Amino acid sequence: MTFRAVVFDVDGTLVDSERDGHRVAFNEAFAEAGLPDRWDVPTYVRLLEVSGGRQRLAAWFREQGRGEDECEALAERLHEAKTRIMRSLALLGRIPPRPGVLALLRDLTRHGVSLHIATTGSRAWVEPLLRTSFGPIWDVVVTGTEVTDLKPSPQVYLEVLRRTSLDQADLVAVEDSAQGVAAAVAAGLACVAVRNQDTRHHDLSAARLVGAGPDDPAVVDWLLAHTATRAPR
Ligand SMILES: [Mg+2]
Structure with missing residues (x-):
């Protein structure tokens, strides 16, 4: 796949x-x-x-x-x-990326994979966060401001599918929580889970792979092995 x-x-x-x-x-x-x-x-x-x-x-x-x-x-x-x-x-840049996130995003970009956002956070803070901490690397950004139902509803993922015109099989989600994994899976997407200290106890078994974090080599290797390489942007 x-x-x-x-x-x-x-x-x-x-x-x-x-x-x-x-x-x-x-x-x-x-x-x-x-x-x-x-x-x-x-x-x-x-x-x-x-x-x-x-x-x-x-x-x-x-x-x-x-x-x-x-x-x-x-x-x-x-x-x-x-x-x-x-x-x-x-x-103010007071919310830094998790360890390994910048390296993972750089690897995926070099690999020629397009990057999107599906969050049910408000656009008012999501947009400055994405801009300040990551730069203009995102293609489609769907936030809680554009949908009525929060995760675990699949609505935010369905909106990403609609805006990217991609098929479900083209897209893999990365989530940290049970609600997030449930939302991605309900939209028909494969999902990789990266635990954090707050979601250690969550049941993430609906994900294809559960890693310790975005810096977990198993997560990085899986994503690079399962994504298509095309000419880098
Ligand atoms: Mg989350």
């Missing part, structure tokens, strides 16, 4: 954005709003089971015993502030 393109998840796959990006931004948003809520790492790792920042905030406020209407209104407002804070962290 030979793939012509690789489509990457962002959070947890390209960057360790969860605990050092999003968590920090959520806490700054709580502080800015004068709320006493703070998420330490264990709390945040537990809350990661809920996909989507706004949904995660609403679940948290519900846990704290707030009323349904208040949960939704607070989540909406806090998520807006958090996205703004996350955007400035991205612009």
Whole structure:
């Protein structure tokens, strides 16, 4: 099986954005709003089971015993502030690539493979992050701003397929979480999983290969062996 393109998840796959990006931004948003809520790492790792920042905030406020209407209104407002804070962290280059990511992307580019993004993060912070940390290497970028359903819905991957005009068999996804692998597989794509510290306990068995990270030689070798070589760009 030979793939012509690789489509990457962002959070947890390209960057360790969860605990050092999003968590920090959520806490700054709580502080800015004068709320006493703070998420330490264990709390945040537990809350990661809920996909989507706004949904995660609403679940948290519900846990704290707030009323349904208040949960939704607070989540909406806090998520807006958090996205703004996350955007400035991205612009400042405070969310660096995971070890091995830059080398892997360089190898794939040299190999002549096109690179795409399928994330359900907001475009407001994804775009500056991709630009600041990786440069103009991406062909198609689909974010949570362009879809209605978050992963594990396949919608973001189906949108990448539509925009690239590639067949499912042409594309391999790289994901770090159970929700992400499920989204790729539900879209009919092969998926390679790269674990990180937050997804060590996830069941990633639907992936073709599960590696320790983007710097795992097994992951790099598999991707280079299963992608097509054409004249480099
Ligand atoms: Mg992820």
